[in-house]
Amino acid sequence: MGADLSSTTSRQALMQELEEAMRRSSAQGVMYGQAVANMAGISNSDMECMDILHLEGRVTAGRLAEVTGLTTGAITGVVDRLEKAGYVRRERDESDRRKVFISVVEEKAAEIGKFYVPMQEAMLKLWSSYTDDELHLLLRFANDGYKGVLEATGALKAVIDMPPEQRASLRMPPKTRR
Amino acid sequence: MGADLSSTTSRQALMQELEEAMRRSSAQGVMYGQAVANMAGISNSDMECMDILHLEGRVTAGRLAEVTGLTTGAITGVVDRLEKAGYVRRERDESDRRKVFISVVEEKAAEIGKFYVPMQEAMLKLWSSYTDDELHLLLRFANDGYKGVLEATGALKAVIDMPPEQRASLRMPPKTRR
DNA sequence: GCCTAATATCTTATGTACTAAGATAATTAG
DNA sequence: CTAATTATCTTAGTACATAAGATATTAGGC
Structure with missing residues (x-):
């Protein structure tokens, strides 16, 4: 556990402060x-997909659904919009013609890149x-933080397996009326 | 992952790696x-408002609209849902009966807190x-990062004042009528 | 006090993006 | 060849957002 160099209290406070600072900057x-x-x-969502495309290069529509957690139907919409706006292109895979690869139109995507310049400069x-x-x-x-959050995301699923009487009150009726 | 501590190139690479790592963990x-x-x-949006309520305590509906950037109409919906689910209460300000204060129902909100436990443990x-x-x-x-992002957000508005022929292609069609 | 303006929230009409389920089309397995 | 599987798209319905304006309250000028 802690390398407790001075008082435990101040270390606790430090962590608290750190948590808040991280939360603020992340928000x-x-x-x-x-x-x-x-x-x-x-x-x-469109932007998130552009991000993924930049990181992973040419990916299939299905892969986008997988990474974003959206349904394939939603991805169809995302790609429709991005394609119409000229940011990406659809390309059928010639070896498996069910698949649709999405690839970035770099010249157009560069326009978005401009908006990240202030952020990049600030970080630099x-x-x-x-x-x-x-x-x-x-x-x-x-890196450790990423691993920690991943781990926590996994552990989160376990929380759902807690005493059912508590869980019931947390659930929202999926069917709603207006 | 070898680290070349001396050359400028490695420092550049380090920053690049850092940027990616930060991006991943943030995502x-x-x-x-x-x-x-x-x-x-x-x-x-509902969750974001719960967050704000925890940070700021009892706030008005208008304040929520201000902080979230949502319209007051959208906030009405947020508060309707949260109130119906039992997470918050509406309370009219007695000294100015136009205002509606929103306050957290702590016992109910604690149920949401449970979901953050895995994250808190991971961070700890x-x-x-x-x-x-x-x-x-x-x-x-x-803290510096927060300040940097804030600064960048301000600078971002300046980017919109760039050569108009580029801007035109970036704009969203505000195709609403009424 | 009364009329007008300003303020705070809610209502209505409408649009966008999502999900669920199933249609379509291509590939793989038996 | 037929059936099962896989990948994407389509359709119908829902949630949540905006814009504009309705409602209610307060504040200011006379």
């Missing part, structure tokens, strides 16, 4: 992303104030 | 939040592997 990051999507005139400025060793620590933190 | 964090909202049976575990000094560095980083 602001989400806002930035939404602002970019807005300016580009596409939805959040921020990071340049750290030593290599400090950056390594941050990298380790980010 | 995963968003996913976690969505999963929690899903399990609690409320929408993302993660942070306990760092020294106090390291945590201070991380805190500084998170």
Whole structure:
């Protein structure tokens, strides 16, 4: 557990502060992303798919559904919009003609990239104030953090398997009327 | 993952790696939040408002609209849903009866809190592997990061004032009529 | 006090993006 | 060749958002 260098209390407070700071900056990051999507005139999901396309390159519609957690029907809509706006192209796989590969139209996508310039500059400025060793620590933190959140996402499913009398009250009736 | 500590190139690569790691973990964090909202049976906006209520305490409907960026009409819907599900209560301000304060029903809201336990445990575990000094560095980083993103969000508005021939293609058709 | 303007929330009409279920089309297995 | 499987698209219905305006309350000028 803790490398308890000074008092336990202050360390606890430190962690609390850290949690809040992380939450704040993360929330602001989400806002930035939404602002970019807005300016580009596409939805959040559309933007998320563009992100995935950049990271993974040419992917199938099914893969997008898998990663985003959206239904294949929703992905059809996403790709329709992105294709119509000129950001991506549909390309049938010639060896398996059921599959549809989605690929980015780089020249057009670069227009979106412009909106990320302020963010990239801010991050660069921020990071340049750290030593290599400090950056390594941050990298380790980010990687461990990712693993931690993944782990927590898995553990979250276990929470649903808790005493049923509690669970019942948490559930929302999926059928609603207006 | 070899680290070349000396050359500028490796520092550049380090930053690139850091950017990607941050992006991944942040995206995963968003996913976690969505999963929690899903399990609690409320929408993302509903959850965001619950968050704000926890941070700011008893706030008016108008304040929620202001912070979330949603219209007041949308907030009416959010509060309707949350109230119906028992998470919040509407309370008219007696000194200005136009205003409606929204306050959390703590006993009910605690049920949502349960879903955050896995995340909190993961973070606690993660942070306990760092020294106090390291945590201070991380805190500084998170705070500076927040400021950086805020700054970038401001700068983003300036990007819209770029050559109009580019902007036109980016704009969303506001094709609503009434 | 009364009329007008301003403020805070809610209502209505409408549009977008989602899901669920199933249709369509291509591939694989028996 | 037929049946099962896989990948995407289509259709019908729902949720949640906006825009504009309705409603209710408060505040200001006379």
